[in-house]
Amino acid sequence: xxxxxxxxxxxxxxxxxxxxxxxxxxxxxxxxxxxxxxxxxxxxxxxxxxxxxxxxxxxxxxxxxxxxxxxxxxxxxxxxxxxxxxxxxxxxxxxxxxxxxxxxxxxxxxxxxxxxxxxxxxxxxxxxxxxxxxxxxxxxxxxxxxxxxxxxxxxxxxxxxxxxxxxxxxxxxxxxxxxxxxxxxxxxxxx
Numbered sequence: 001x002x003x004x005x006x007x008x009x010x011x012x013x014x015x016x017x018x019x020x021x022x023x024x025x026x027x028x029x030x031x032x033x034x035x036x037x038x039x040x041x042x043x044x045x046x047x048x049x050x051x052x053x054x055x056x057x058x059x060x061x062x063x064x065x066x067x068x069x070x071x072x073x074x075x076x077x078x079x080x081x082x083x084x085x086x087x088x089x090x091x092x093x094x095x096x097x098x099x100x101x102x103x104x105x106x107x108x109x110x111x112x113x114x115x116x117x118x119x120x121x122x123x124x125x126x127x128x129x130x131x132x133x134x135x136x137x138x139x140x141x142x143x144x145x146x147x148x149x150x151x152x153x154x155x156x157x158x159x160x161x162x163x164x165x166x167x168x169x170x171x172x173x174x175x176x177x178x179x180x181x182x183x184x185x186x187x188x189x190x191x
Contacts, residue, residue: 002116006128007141011149018149033070049124050087060095106134129157146175
């Protein structure tokens with residue numbers, strides 16, 4: 001059975017984007033990017049919300065000739081990963097290995113996990129909130145950036161209570177800290 005991983009690069013105060021929707025402060029340096037590449041390399045299927053998918057779609061067509069190896073590597077990883085985009089408003093998807101679903105069905109995602117031999121990821125704070133509330137997320141990966149933005153789009157939804165188990169941590173030269181938490185089965189989660 002595949003594990004569902006929710007990953008995000010956040011501010012120290014827990015936001016994936018600031019109040020203006022900006023996230024340029026979270027751009028990883030080469031060391032952090034290589035680490036993220038290694039995390040993403042094992043993912044078989046990525047679940048995306050509309051907004052994050054629209055940001056990430058650039059990896060499908062980005063000109064790579066003058067980019068560093070770490071960028072070229074990530075583009076290859078992204079293209080090779082199966083992607084499911086959940087959106088009611090997106091007219092369609094045209095990136096490699098991508099399909100569109102109009103609504104998030106927790107039972108369908110549970111079956112997808114059960115049928116997968118590789119880990120899955122969920123991206124986009126709103127979609128991840130649905131997966132977290134449904135008890136589908138097995139691991140949280142948070143890369144804390146050394147910045148406080150004071151508000152914006154939170155990494156984790158309000159009103160959610162989870163008891164977590166710290167499984168791994170790593171500190172990077174640019175001040176970013178990686179935290180990996182396991183999400184033990186919660187009472188009433190159905191897993």
